[in-house]
Amino acid sequence: KCEICGSETELIRKVSFVDAPGHETLMATMLSGAAIMDGAVLVIAANESCPQPQTKEHLMALDVIGVKDVIVVQNKIDIVSKERAIESYNEIKEFVKGTCAEDALIIPVSAQQGANMDILIEAMLKQIQPPERNVDDTALMHVARSFDINKPGSGADKIKGGVIGGTLVQGTFKLGDTIEIRPGPTNNGKRVTLKSEIIGLEANGKQVEEIGPGGLVGIATKLDPSLTKSDSLSGTVAGEEGTLPDVLDAFSMEANLLDRVVGTKEEREVAPIKIKEPLMINCGTTTTIGVVTSTKKNDVDVTLKLPVCASPGDRVALSRRVGARWRLIGYGIIK
Structure with a gap:
């Protein structure tokens, strides 16, 4: 039920978030994450002058990567005066001129107090539209994370295969499908392609039998978990056997x-x-x-x-x- 009015609600869309760090030393992390984004929420603090150098770089990165649906959030309005909030708004309007966010909504919020969060959620639904994706095309997934889910000291009979996480940009994966992952590790100086059967699929925190494009998903495989530990397959591409790019x-x-x-x-x-x-x-x-x-x-x-x-x-x-x-x-x- 709605937390505000108590009326019945209807599930319209599920949204996955990629947290893109604002610190300048983590720009590569932001650019990697941008590859799987359909839209962006650009958060700007009202108590700081705008733009900060890293904010400029992030907005330019959205332009460069081709992310067009942007919402600007003016945060921390609870700790500034009305005059400063208006001044900050005008700084933001001037800053986004000529960028992909020129016509973006600017929503004042207080994350700490929960002010205007309902307005932000409504804006995300209306302003950030999922692109049309081809579910009939060959499956292609950008791998953003990879894990070894086994606890230290697990017996050989209890070892589970490695897990990869990311976003499917086209096609579908089903339980039992055979996938390839490229680029794989090197063996005797040659780069190998990894292959495995899909033995588990997770989307929105639930086990499913099939996944389609969009959202963040997890795929359980039969791969040796030493190949997937500590994000070692992050940056690879997974797809149907024999269909991946060179x-x-x-x-x-x-x-x-x-x-x-x-x-x-x-x-x-x-x-x-x-x-x-x-x-x-x-x-x-x-x-x-x-x-x-x-x-x-x-x-x-x-x-x-x-x-x-x-x-x-x-x-x-x-x-x-x-x-x-x-x-x-x-x-x-x-x-």
């Missing part, structure tokens, strides 16, 4: 650079990409380093430190080392 140790891309580096207090122009320059590349939920081997106008070739499973047309985020931090400088389209 594993790439290098690729060519069309680079699209921002005008200015964001995230620093003193913004500077984005210089052209140079040969031998290392770039941090976020592809799906993967974070890798690509060393530039060739560049001609917008065409850039990179060799990767860690391989990725990707297709032509996939979008990747590009970051450059600026001082002691990686800073977002644009995106690339794999050729």
Whole structure:
């Protein structure tokens, strides 16, 4: 029942959240998470001037990744004056001009006091629309987490297989399906593809027999749990046997650079990409380093430190080392 009026409620949608940290040192984490987001709630504190450097970088990241449905939350209105709340609102309106959040709702809330949380939930339902996904296409899942669920000291007869978690972007998985995971670990210098039967599926905290696109899901496998422990398969791609894209140790891309580096207090122009320059590349939920081997106008070739499973047309985020931090400088389209 509704907590406010007590009337009967109807389940309309289930929502999964990816918490994208605001701290500048965790930008790679945010970019990896953005790959599986349908929309975003950008939280800005009313008691701080806007924009903060990391807020600029996060909003630019949403533009770069292609997330278009955004809601802005003006938090902590309970600890500022009415005048400061209005001033903060005007700062936010000025900040989002020309971005994917230019026309976004700005909702004042107090998370601590629960003020306007009902308005925020209603806005999420109306403003963030799930994209159309093809359930008839071959299954493809971005793996964001992986686990060993066994307790220390478990006997050999009690060991359970590894678990992967993430989001299915197309197709469906059923119990008993055989899946492949790429890129797999190396064996004698060669990269192998992992295969396993699906022995368990979890969505919204419940065991199910089939999962479709959207939301965060868990898949129990027969894989050796040493392969999945401590997020060791994070950044991989899972799919139907024989359908996954190639594993790439290098690729060519069309680079699209921002005008200015964001995230620093003193913004500077984005210089052209140079040969031998290392770039941090976020592809799906993967974070890798690509060393530039060739560049001609917008065409850039990179060799990767860690391989990725990707297709032509996939979008990747590009970051450059600026001082002691990686800073977002644009995106690339794999050729």
